[in-house]
Amino acid sequence: MSSVAGGLAYFVPAAQTALEATGQVIQLPSPSPTSIFTSRSPSPSPSSVPGAFTVLLLGSDDDSKFSADHVLTQSMILVRVVPSTKEVTMLSIPRDLYVHLSTGGFAKIDGAYSYGGPGAAIATVQQDFGVHIDDYIWVGLLGLVKLIDAIGGIDVVTSNPVMDDYYPADIYSGWPYDYERVAVLAGPQHLDGIHAMQYVRSRHGDLQSDFGRSQRQQQVLMAIRQKAKQLSPADLPAISAAIGGELKTSIGLSKVAQLLPLAASFDNPDQIRQIVLLPPYTHGDGPDGSINPNWNLILPLVRQYFP
Amino acid sequence: MMISRFLLGAGLAVVMLVCGTTTYVYLGTKQSKVAAPAQKPTAATPRAQALTLPGTLYLAQSGALYSLSAGRFHQLTPEAGWTQPSLYPDGSNLVAVKQTRAYSDVYVINRFGTVLRQVTSNAAPARNKDTGANHWSFYPRLSADGTTLWMAYDQPKYGYDVVLSIWAMPLAGTVRQGRLWTSANDYTGGDVQPLPVRQGGAMYTKYSYGPDTKLISQLWYTSRAASAGRALTTAAEDCRTPALSPDGTQVAMICTYEKQVSYLTIASWNGSTLGARRTLVSDQLVAQPTWAPDGSGIAFLAPGVAAGEFQLWWLPKAAYSPPAPSPSPSPTPGGPHNGPLPSPSPPPPAPPVKAIQVTTNDGFDATSPLAWLG
Numbered sequence: 001m002s003s004v005a006g007g008l009a010y011f012v013p014a015a016q017t018a019l020e021a022t023g024q025v026i027q028l029p030s031p032s033p034t035s036i037f038t039s040r041s042p043s044p045s046p047s048s049v050p051g052a053f054t055v056l057l058l059g060s061d062d063d064s065k066f067s068a069d070h071v072l073t074q075s076m077i078l079v080r081v082v083p084s085t086k087e088v089t090m091l092s093i094p095r096d097l098y099v100h101l102s103t104g105g106f107a108k109i110d111g112a113y114s115y116g117g118p119g120a121a122i123a124t125v126q127q128d129f130g131v132h133i134d135d136y137i138w139v140g141l142l143g144l145v146k147l148i149d150a151i152g153g154i155d156v157v158t159s160n161p162v163m164d165d166y167y168p169a170d171i172y173s174g175w176p177y178d179y180e181r182v183a184v185l186a187g188p189q190h191l192d193g194i195h196a197m198q199y200v201r202s203r204h205g206d207l208q209s210d211f212g213r214s215q216r217q218q219q220v221l222m223a224i225r226q227k228a229k230q231l232s233p234a235d236l237p238a239i240s241a242a243i244g245g246e247l248k249t250s251i252g253l254s255k256v257a258q259l260l261p262l263a264a265s266f267d268n269p270d271q272i273r274q275i276v277l278l279p280p281y282t283h284g285d286g287p288d289g290s291i292n293p294n295w296n297l298i299l300p301l302v303r304q305y306f307p
Numbered sequence: 308m309m310i311s312r313f314l315l316g317a318g319l320a321v322v323m324l325v326c327g328t329t330t331y332v333y334l335g336t337k338q339s340k341v342a343a344p345a346q347k348p349t350a351a352t353p354r355a356q357a358l359t360l361p362g363t364l365y366l367a368q369s370g371a372l373y374s375l376s377a378g379r380f381h382q383l384t385p386e387a388g389w390t391q392p393s394l395y396p397d398g399s400n401l402v403a404v405k406q407t408r409a410y411s412d413v414y415v416i417n418r419f420g421t422v423l424r425q426v427t428s429n430a431a432p433a434r435n436k437d438t439g440a441n442h443w444s445f446y447p448r449l450s451a452d453g454t455t456l457w458m459a460y461d462q463p464k465y466g467y468d469v470v471l472s473i474w475a476m477p478l479a480g481t482v483r484q485g486r487l488w489t490s491a492n493d494y495t496g497g498d499v500q501p502l503p504v505r506q507g508g509a510m511y512t513k514y515s516y517g518p519d520t521k522l523i524s525q526l527w528y529t530s531r532a533a534s535a536g537r538a539l540t541t542a543a544e545d546c547r548t549p550a551l552s553p554d555g556t557q558v559a560m561i562c563t564y565e566k567q568v569s570y571l572t573i574a575s576w577n578g579s580t581l582g583a584r585r586t587l588v589s590d591q592l593v594a595q596p597t598w599a600p601d602g603s604g605i606a607f608l609a610p611g612v613a614a615g616e617f618q619l620w621w622l623p624k625a626a627y628s629p630p631a632p633s634p635s636p637s638p639t640p641g642g643p644h645n646g647p648l649p650s651p652s653p654p655p656p657a658p659p660v661k662a663i664q665v666t667t668n669d670g671f672d673a674t675s676p677l678a679w680l681g
Contacts, residue, residue: 149342152342152616155610156567157568159521159523160495160514160522161499163471163497165464166438181409181438181443183406183445186499186524186547186674188592189617205468207494207516219567223567229614230614235342238342269568
């Protein structure tokens with residue numbers, strides 16, 4: 001009994017964080033009366049492939065420029081996992097995509113979370129892309145930095161020198177509107193949390209701006225998954241303590257336990273598909289600097305990989 | 308009887324306390340150690356004496372420069388942003404980069420780490436608060452006569468378009484006396500890793516947007532300042548980090564084929580074109596190949612365990628010499644250059660001679676070239 005108590009004490013930080021972060025209830029907003037997209041996909045139904053599931057990954061600038069529950073999602077990635085075939089598909093949704101929001105009206109899709117939390121973000125993606133989303137994971141800027149540091153850094157082949165003279169110095173700076181210089185050099189290397197964040201967040205030096213950043217975000221996600229394979233359950237308390245408060249998910253504890261061994265079994269990089277909605281899927285002449293979707297191309301693509 | 312019960316109770320309490328604590332501590336020992344910080348090379352165990360490499364090797368870790376000589380590491384500089392050491396041609400001193408959050412400069416240091424001179428001055432003027440008024444200098448290399456400093460330098464730049472270009476300047480002069488050698492592609496990161504060659508000019512790594520819109524790297528060669536230059540490798544190979552063999556006839560490089568993998572590849576070099584590719588290491592991430600000055604092998608950096616920090620590795624010459632016969636790749640019609648072009652797919656797998664891991668617990672900077680004094 002005392003051994004059990006010792007074990008419980010060891011895992012208390014993980015359990016506490018897990019209880020706080022996991023199993024978040026998704027509150028989908030009521031469809032807006034002006035919704036014209038509901039006809040596209042009346043009610044996305046769960047996948048017909050047994051065991052397959054789709055998760056919406058959300059990443060936010062949650063520095064002091066924003067109030068805590070009204071942050072934009074700088075990163076939105078749809079991930080579909082098919083355990084039976086060990087296939088993973090990642091589709092990055094441009095943050096500036098001009099869409100109909102589930103809360104009503106048209107705006108850049110990064111505002112959906114700001115207006116209605118994860119429920120609104122999920123409902124917006126579901127109605128516009130015609131997909132069924134099973135769960136979401138939200139992580140703040142500092143959460144990603146802490147997560148990567150807590151797992152001891154990641155190995156990435158950075159695609160090119162990422163140079164940015166006006167990178168936001170909003171994480172550790174006292175003035176969140178400040179700038180700093182960033183130079184993440186290219187090639188195979190081990191990145192800590194801060195440098196990994198700089199690599200996935202910088203966009204000024206990329207001709208493809210947010211699209212280039214999306215490709216880098218997918219690289220880092222893959223690297224985190226690779227590193228996660230080296231972890232043991234005994235690492236969870238330290239990791240939980242590190243990222244506390246910077247991560248929320250609707251995935252319950254029991255499902256997390258099921259997913260951990262599953263993650264380690266996805267070994268074949270050729271089974272992992274990465275999609276970024278570059279032109280002609282999108283074109284950049286939307287209102288207020290937004291990007292217009294070419295639904296005639298996007299929806300068949302989504303139906304193919306997120307059936 | 309009462310005393311016995313008291314003793315029994317106390318004993319049980321002690322047992323419970325010990326069991327609980329032991330379980331807690333035991334679970335702590337089961338952590339994977341993935342987050343354990345890298346040890347300093349001077350403190351790492353097991354130490355590097357297990358394999359003694361010839362000469363003296365200079366490496367960077369956590370902003371400090373280290374030398375490895377006769378199987379023993381020595382810390383040359385404090386952990387203060389030092390990286391990318393490169394030797395004088397006569398081995399008397401080194402040039403190295405000292406990087407701060409806003410700029411980096413090239414310094415001349417002696418082989419014991421003492422700063423002899425600051426070569427560039429890339430900090431913005433004190434009153435200028437524009438972060439863009441600072442500059443980066445990276446990858447310093449000296450010409451064969453030791454008078455010219457080659458480097459990647461972020462000038463010209465236009466607003467958000469910050470790219471590195473290849474510059475050459477008098478080592479004894481200032482960057483204002485320098486000369487821009489290459490025209491970097493906008494919004495790519497630019498041209499880096501200059502490698503002056505005997506025939507004149509320099510080999511370097513150029514970043515571009517490939518046919519599939521992905522950013523790729525290629526080895527390029529230019530013989531004259533401001534000339535167009537030409538590609539030595541294809542976009543599909545995605546190669547970078549050229550390193551010349553001591554006799555100047557072979558080039559080692561890292562090719563990634565646009566994936567999250569890397570191959571240590573060598574090719575013959577005739578002063579104008581690269582020959583058939585040969586992959587030496589293909590089953591792990593590899594970085595910074597560096598030829599031993601005595602030609603006995605190639606050192607490189609690679610993780611010691613999957614997804615771990617980068618360690619020093621050694622590939623003996625037996626792994627790649629004598630070279631296996633391989634057919635020359637046929638040129639691609641209409642290609643951008645006249646040199647022999649390889650197949651876009653990775654060359655055949657590595658030979659049976661395995662690379663040797665020299666260090667185990669360090670965390671070397673994989674973006675910093677190694678310098679090797681014979």
